[in-house]
Amino acid sequence: MAVNDTLAAWSDTAFTASIVVYSVAIVGYAGEYAFGRQGRVARTSAAQTGPAPVGTIEGPPNRQHMATRLGRVGLAGTALGALMQLLSLTLRGIAAGRAPWANMFEFASAVALVAVVAFLWVQYSAPKLRHLGLFVLVPVVFVLVYAGLELYTEAAPLIAALRSYWLVIHVAAAIISVGVLFTSGVLAALYLVRQRYERGLIEDAPAPKAIVALGPRLPDATVLDRLSYRLVAFAFPIFTFMVIAGAIWAESAWGRFWGWDPKETWALIVWLVYAGYLHARATAGWKGTKAARINLLGFFAITFNFLVINLVVAGLHSYSGLT
Amino acid sequence: MTVVEALSTAPEPVAPLPRGAGPIALARRWWRALTSMRTALVLLFLLAVAAVPGSLLPQRSLSQSNVAAYFAEHPDLAPWLDRLRLFDVFSSPWFAAIYLLLFVSLLGCIVPRTRQHWRVVRQPPPSVPARLDRLTLSQDTAVDVPTPEAADVAVATLRAQRWRVVRRDAAGVVEISAEKGYLREVGNLVFHGALVVLLAGLAYGRLSGYEGSILVEEGSGFCNSFQQYDTYRNGPLAGAGDLAPLCADLDAFSTEYADNFTPTRFRADLTYTRELGGPAATYPLEVNSPLRTDGVRLYLTGHGYSPRFTITYPDGSQFTDLSAPFLPEDPTTLASTGTLKLPDRPGEGVGEDDQLAIEGFFVPTAADLGDNRLVSVDPRPLNPAVAIVVYQGSLGLDSGAPQNVFRLDQTQIERGVLAEVASGNLFAGQSLTLPDGTEIRFEGYRQWAALQLSHDPGQLVVLGAAVAALIGLLGSLVVRRRRIWVRCVPAPADGPQAASRTVVQVGGLARSDNPGFAAQFQELVDAITGPVARED
Numbered sequence: 100m101a102v103n104d105t106l107a108a109w110s111d112t113a114f115t116a117s118i119v120v121y122s123v124a125i126v127g128y129a130g131e132y133a134f135g136r137q138g139r140v141a142r143t144s145a146a147q148t149g150p151a152p153v154g155t156i157e158g159p160p161n162r163q164h165m166a167t168r169l170g171r172v173g174l175a176g177t178a179l180g181a182l183m184q185l186l187s188l189t190l191r192g193i194a195a196g197r198a199p200w201a202n203m204f205e206f207a208s209a210v211a212l213v214a215v216v217a218f219l220w221v222q223y224s225a226p227k228l229r230h231l232g233l234f235v236l237v238p239v240v241f242v243l244v245y246a247g248l249e250l251y252t253e254a255a256p257l258i259a260a261l262r263s264y265w266l267v268i269h270v271a272a273a274i275i276s277v278g279v280l281f282t283s284g285v286l287a288a289l290y291l292v293r294q295r296y297e298r299g300l301i302e303d304a305p306a307p308k309a310i311v312a313l314g315p316r317l318p319d320a321t322v323l324d325r326l327s328y329r330l331v332a333f334a335f336p337i338f339t340f341m342v343i344a345g346a347i348w349a350e351s352a353w354g355r356f357w358g359w360d361p362k363e364t365w366a367l368i369v370w371l372v373y374a375g376y377l378h379a380r381a382t383a384g385w386k387g388t389k390a391a392r393i394n395l396l397g398f399f400a401i402t403f404n405f406l407v408i409n410l411v412v413a414g415l416h417s418y419s420g421l422t
Numbered sequence: 423m424t425v426v427e428a429l430s431t432a433p434e435p436v437a438p439l440p441r442g443a444g445p446i447a448l449a450r451r452w453w454r455a456l457t458s459m460r461t462a463l464v465l466l467f468l469l470a471v472a473a474v475p476g477s478l479l480p481q482r483s484l485s486q487s488n489v490a491a492y493f494a495e496h497p498d499l500a501p502w503l504d505r506l507r508l509f510d511v512f513s514s515p516w517f518a519a520i521y522l523l524l525f526v527s528l529l530g531c532i533v534p535r536t537r538q539h540w541r542v543v544r545q546p547p548p549s550v551p552a553r554l555d556r557l558t559l560s561q562d563t564a565v566d567v568p569t570p571e572a573a574d575v576a577v578a579t580l581r582a583q584r585w586r587v588v589r590r591d592a593a594g595v596v597e598i599s600a601e602k603g604y605l606r607e608v609g610n611l612v613f614h615g616a617l618v619v620l621l622a623g624l625a626y627g628r629l630s631g632y633e634g635s636i637l638v639e640e641g642s643g644f645c646n647s648f649q650q651y652d653t654y655r656n657g658p659l660a661g662a663g664d665l666a667p668l669c670a671d672l673d674a675f676s677t678e679y680a681d682n683f684t685p686t687r688f689r690a691d692l693t694y695t696r697e698l699g700g701p702a703a704t705y706p707l708e709v710n711s712p713l714r715t716d717g718v719r720l721y722l723t724g725h726g727y728s729p730r731f732t733i734t735y736p737d738g739s740q741f742t743d744l745s746a747p748f749l750p751e752d753p754t755t756l757a758s759t760g761t762l763k764l765p766d767r768p769g770e771g772v773g774e775d776d777q778l779a780i781e782g783f784f785v786p787t788a789a790d791l792g793d794n795r796l797v798s799v800d801p802r803p804l805n806p807a808v809a810i811v812v813y814q815g816s817l818g819l820d821s822g823a824p825q826n827v828f829r830l831d832q833t834q835i836e837r838g839v840l841a842e843v844a845s846g847n848l849f850a851g852q853s854l855t856l857p858d859g860t861e862i863r864f865e866g867y868r869q870w871a872a873l874q875l876s877h878d879p880g881q882l883v884v885l886g887a888a889v890a891a892l893i894g895l896l897g898s899l900v901v902r903r904r905r906i907w908v909r910c911v912p913a914p915a916d917g918p919q920a921a922s923r924t925v926v927q928v929g930g931l932a933r934s935d936n937p938g939f940a941a942q943f944q945e946l947v948d949a950i951t952g953p954v955a956r957e958d
Contacts, residue, residue, distance in 0.1 A: 256680040259688050263710040325937060332899045339895060343888045352710050354633075354721040354874045356881055357624075359484065359512050364477040371470040375463055382459045400470075412478065 103194040107254040110190035114208065114247065117183035121215075121240050124176025128233035130169035132316065173232050174222070177215060180236075184212040195254040198267045200274055202255075203409055207246035211239045213278020214285075221282065221326055228318055228326075235285050265348035272341035276334040277401055280373070283330035284398035287391040290323035294388055324387070327394060328380055335373050342366050361412045365404035372397040456523070457530030465524040472520050476511030479503065483512065525621055532614045539607045546588040547601035550907040554929035557907075559943045562927045563951040564913060569596055572924040573910045576950045583946070585906065598908040606934060609897020616891035620884050627880020632656035632665070637747045639728050639870040643671030643693075646718065646875055666716040666877070670694035673704075675725060675869040683754055683801055690722050690871040707871075717877055724872030726750050726758055729784045729808045729864065735767060736859035747870045748784045749828055757798035758784045760828050765819050775816045775839065779830055780862065782810040788849070796847055806867050807849045812856060815840035903933040906946060926951050 188209055192199035200209050218235040221228060257266070296314025299306035306314065317323065345366070350356040357363060376393040379385035455461060480488035489509050493500040507514035554560045565572050573589065573596035580587045585600040634651030636644050644650050646668045671693045678687040690707040696716055705713045713720040728745040741764070748760030764778040785798035788807035796809045818825070818834040825831055834840040846854045848864035855861050906928065913923035928947045932939040 255682065256684055256686060259685050259709045262686065265710075336892060336895050336899060339892050343885075343892060346888070347885070348710075350719075350881065351712055354712070354719070354723060354876050355878070356884065359476060359481060361477040364473050368470045368473050368477075371466055371473075375466045375470075378459060378463055378466070382463065384460070385463065408477065 102196075102254050102256065106190050106194035110187045110194060110254065113183050113187035113190060114243070117180045117187060118240060118243050118247070120176050120180035120183055121236050121243070124173045124180060125233060125236050125240065127169045127171075127173030127176055128230060128236065131166045131173060131230050132233065134163070134166040134169065170229050173236075174229055177219065177232055177236060181212060181215045181219065184208060184215070188212065191254050195256060197257050198270065200270045201257055201261055201266065202250075202252045203405070204246050204250040204252045206270070206274065207242055207250055207405075209274040210278045210281060211242045211246075213275050214239055214281035217279045217282040217330060218285075221286075221330075225318075225322070225326065228322075230316065231286075231289065231318075234289055235282055238281075238285065260352055263348060263352065265344060265351075269341060269344040269348050272337050272344055276338035276341055277405075279330050279334035280338070280398060280401060283327045283334065284395055286323050286327035286330065287394035289317055290320055290327055290391045291388065291395075293317040293320045293323055294391070324391065327391065331373060331376060331394065335377065338370060338373065342370060361408050362404065365400065365408050369397060369400045369404060372400055453530065457527050459531070462524065462527045462531065465520060465527060469520050469524060472511070472517050475508050476517075479508050479511075481511065482509050521621075525618060528614055529618060532611055535607070536611050536615075539604075539611065542607075543604055547586060547599035547905060549590065550597040550599055550909050551929070554907060554909060554927045557929040557931055559930035559932075559940060560928065561944075561947050562925055563947065565924050565926055565951055566922065567924060568922050569594060569910045569912050569924045572596075572926055572951075573598060573908070576908045576910065576926065579946070579949045580906065580908075583949075594912055596908075596910040598906075598910075600906040600908070601904070602906075603901050603903035603933070605897050606901040606903045607898075609894040609899075609901060612894030613891050613898055614894075616887045616894055620887035620891065623880040623883030623887055625880070626883065627657075627878040629657040630659040631876070631878040631880065632660040633874065633876045635723070635872065635874045637870050637872050638670075638672045639745060639747060640672055640675055640868045643669060644873070645669040651875075660877070666718045667697045668694060668716065668718060668720070668875070669698070670713075670720065670873070672871055672873075675871050677725065677801070679802060685801070688722060688725060690725075690873070692720075694720075707873075717879065719876050721874040721876070722871055723874045726870055726872075727756065727784055727786060727803065727806070727867045728760075728870050729762075729782060729806070730866050730868060731762060731780065732863045732865055733764065733778070734861040734863070739767070741767075743865065745868055746827070748782065752798065754801065755798035756786050756801040760784070761830055763817055763819070763827070763830075765817055777815065777817045777819075778860070779813040779817055779840070780810050781813065781830060782808045784808045784867070786867070794847065803867055805849070807847060808864050809845075809847045810854065810862070810864075811845040812843050812854070812862060813840050814843045814856070814858075902936045902939070904936065904939060904942075905931045905933065906943075907931075908950065 188199040188205065191205065195201075199205050214235065218232060222232070292310055292313055295306050295310050296317070297320055298304060299311070299314070305311075345363070346356040349358070349360075349363075372393060376390055376397060379390040379393055480492050482489050492509075503509065507516065511517055551557070555562075567575075570591075573591075576598055577587055577589055580598070580600045583602075585602045586604070587598060587600045590597045590599075632648075632655065634646070634648065634654035636651050638644055646665045648654050648656065648662055648665070673691040673693055675691070676687075676689050677685055680686050688709050692705045692707050692713065693702050694705060694713070694715075695702050707713055707720065707722045709722055712722075726747060726749060728747045730743055730745045731741075732743060733741045744762060744764070746760055746762040748758035750756045750758045760782060762780040762782070764780075767776065767778070783796060785796050785807050786803040787798060787800035787805045789797045789799040791797055796807055813830065813835070816834060816839040818831045818839070830840070835842075843858075844854055844856050844862075848854060848862075850864060850866045853861050853863035907930075909927040911925045911927065913925055928943075928950060930939065930943040930946070
């Protein structure tokens with residue numbers, strides 16, 4: 100089956116466009132920070148957690164207005180960028196005549212898209228958190244640029260082993276769970292910042308400068324913790340399903356459902372870490388900061404599994420398409 | 423929450439063990455420590471950490487040759503790693519110790535929790551607390567109906583929403599306790615219980631299963647028996663007599679490629695019988711599409727070429743159509759290497775030192791580089807050619823030591839009992855004549871398929887357990903445990919209609935993280951008091 104080069108080229112253009120649009124959105128979000136000084140959520144939470152720290156005075160009304168506008172630019176850019184990415188993946192799928200997630204470049208792009216969609220959901224369920232878009236989009240753009248520069252692979256047909264409907268099911272589940280865990284990890288990192296800031300207010304333990312600057316603009320630590328948890332609670336069963344679907348596929352493709360292939364082993368490690376997170380969040384002495392760190396550790400394991408195991412360690416999952 | 427309900431995760435205060443405490447008390451202390459959530463968490467992370475070296479170091483279970491290469495590269499370090507079983511991590515005692523402890527800890531947690539949840543399910547929801555206003559969610563509403571009627575509405579509303587409801591009437595006051603979300607803990611227990619079953623299924627499959635691999639050339643076949651396999655592994659409970667009597671022949675092998683040599687399809691056409699002398703059936707064996715029959719699965723795991731030769735000895739005797747499988751060196755172009763060994767030759771009075779061996783390099787599509795070197799430019803057999811080196815002498819096959827079928831025993835050459843006698847490049851139909859007059863003719867090729875036959879009686883157990891675990895997991899994450907208490911009290915007698923007035927006090931408690939509960943509580947209060955709300 101021949102690859103449609105015209106569509107593949109358009110897919111690449113849409114990919115580049117999505118990076119540009121996301122970058123505009125980042126400028127919008129950053130502008131909201133610069134002009135707005137502080138959002139409503141942060142003010143309320145600061146009021147709840149103790150004396151108002153220095154620098155919480157509201158900006159002049161016209162600046163506030165400007166901030167809101169820039170924030171909307173950020174939000175619109177996020178949604179438009181996501182649509183561009185969707186277009187890019189769809190075109191690539193049509194061009195190659197298969198599911199558009201069969202190599203590392205396509206996987207990274209799809210994961211970034213899901214992370215953005217997960218964040219859009221966060222915004223939908225808690226509209227006041229709009230300005231957090233900055234912290235999701237910056238790593239997303241980083242992932243996309245890295246994927247475009249280092250992982251880029253031409254649209255190509257599939258090797259025989261990947262020609263199975265399980266490719267659609269197994270990899271789609273991997274993309275959705277990893278993308279959602281990505282956003283959850285960002286929120287966990289923000290939680291740690293906010294937590295440190297709140298501790299600084301209560302315990303008179305001065306926090307580092309960067310945290311003092313960022314802390315007041317973040318929502319309440321409990322809000323971040325809960326959102327981060329809800330995303331893991333959503334993604335973990337999907338990740339579990341991904342492992343099961345992978346095992347079923349491995350049984351028909353490789354002759355065994357589990358064989359300690361490095362990728363399988365790391366899927367188990369990631370699963371164990373997030374299982375640890377879910378338990379830790381319900382265990383005295385582990386909930387809060389420790390649980391958030393476990394969440395970040397989980398995402399570190401996912402990243403390691405994606406980059407090091409695929410590119411450095413040889414295994415059956417070596418499908419990067421890179422030579 | 424009472425202590426009984428707080429069971430799972432809260433660390434219990436540990437009193438110091440009294441002096442002279444017996445071994446039972448000590449054992450009990452250890453058991454409690456092992457089954458605590460903190461220990462389970464630590465074991466969980468320990469298991470994750472323990473798996474890491476198994477993914478980064480070469481493992482014998484995956485590739486013996488990679489382990490050997492690692493030994494060659496790190497001659498000092500490798501034996502030490504080996505002593506720590508780091509090349510067999512997943513079958514090592516220390517890895518087993520961690521997961522077995524984790525599962526004991528898990529059992530120690532879920533068995534008492536199962537018993538306790540069983541009791542909770544059979545008991546009615548707890549009675550209404552004295553002070554409902556102390557709960558995070560509570561609301562008092564006055565309604566214009568007598569107390570029993572207001573209570574009827576509340577009970578009906580809760581029942582309609584599938585709450586488990588208990589009504590208690592006492593001295594004109596009606597108290598209603600309702601609870602929902604019992605399936606959360608059920609899901610939790612099913613999830614953890616299913617993991618135990620999964621491990622058991624894994625162990626059962628490992629003990630009673632077997633697996634054999636074999637290379638089969640077009641036109642030949644094999645039967646399911648340990649003697650025939652190139653390599654096999656069988657669990658301690660799988661004896662030679664337990665093997666399904668399957669035999670299969672490879673009729674033809676074909677491959678399809680995309681423009682850039684991406685192999686898009688492999689197909690091995692098989693004829694097989696399920697019992698000796700039974701009716702023959704055919705099956706197109708492909709990657710992702712194994713043959714499943716009688717509890718065994720037959721897979722296509724690899725393919726390659728076997729060059730074919732005809733050898734004519736000086737006395738006129740002949741071997742026609744000899745072939746040996748060559749192993750692909752380059753997966754893209756399928757340039758392959760291998761050896762054809764000829765320990766016997768027709769005729770009489772031939773000694774052991776008159777054996778032949780052909781070492782070769784096979785290319786399915788040869789390109790001429792002009793300097794007598796063969797290069798493969800296409801994995802398809804468009805212009806097959808072979809570069810051979812012929813040896814004559816003693817192959818050393820009778821020494822008793824196992825030999826690699828793809829390579830010559832180099833020590834025989836070093837000892838001078840096996841010597842190179844000729845070499846050359848042959849295209850199909852060309853031949854090479856040895857100094858003694860023996861003619862070696864390259865006839866072409868046939869394809870071979872690597873087949874793997876597996877039997878794992880535990881895998882359906884594992885699949886069922888995994889699916890049950892997933893369902894349980896969903897239940898434990900999606901279902902939310904919550905309680906509603908309603909107290910209907912006759913309004914204070916300060917007016918003529920006092921007897922027909924009721925104050926409905928509602929309190930709610932979410933027993934798990936539940937951000938939507940406040941809204942749900944409000945809806946419920948409106949539903950309970952709405953139909954009978956006081957209109958003034």
